[in-house]
Amino acid sequence: MKSKVFCALLVIVGSQVFAARPEPQAQIDAFFSTLGDKGASAAIEGLCKGTLIQSRKGSELLALAPQFDAVLKIYGKIERTEKIEKKPFGDSFVRIRTISYHNLGGAPLFWEFMFFKAKDEWQIYVFRFNDEIDKPFSSI
Numbered sequence: 001m002k003s004k005v006f007c008a009l010l011v012i013v014g015s016q017v018f019a020a021r022p023e024p025q026a027q028i029d030a031f032f033s034t035l036g037d038k039g040a041s042a043a044i045e046g047l048c049k050g051t052l053i054q055s056r057k058g059s060e061l062l063a064l065a066p067q068f069d070a071v072l073k074i075y076g077k078i079e080r081t082e083k084i085e086k087k088p089f090g091d092s093f094v095r096i097r098t099i100s101y102h103n104l105g106g107a108p109l110f111w112e113f114m115f116f117k118a119k120d121e122w123q124i125y126v127f128r129f130n131d132e133i134d135k136p137f138s139s140i
Contacts, residue, residue: 076104
């Protein structure tokens with residue numbers, strides 16, 4: 001009986017450990033990979049599913065997908081990304097800025113992701129992009 005309880009407990013604890021969100025950079029990498037393979041809706045869902053931003057701004061997130069897809073039609077498929085800045089704000093908040101380069105050439109897109117740590121896992125807090133080469137990022 002004790003071994004059955006231990007095994008059940010091990011499975012529950014193990015599934016919680018493996019279900020935890022990865023570090024912010026891994027979430028960003030998965031976002032860009034999904035964006036290229038499956039489109040904006042799947043990428044946004046993967047980044048935001050089960051997070052505070054999804055529960056508070058779910059309808060706004062849904063509206064982003066067509067915008068992202070339209071931008072990718074203009075700029076083309078993402079060929080590569082470069083992390084240009086990682087700035088922590090204390091131990092539980094981080095901003096990561098990235099540039100994406102596209103197969104149709106032209107100007108890159110500038111991406112900004114902010115994560116906060118809640119319940120020992122990193123969650124997306126804000127993400128955005130812009131294509132204004134003279135204003136790549138707001139100052140924070």
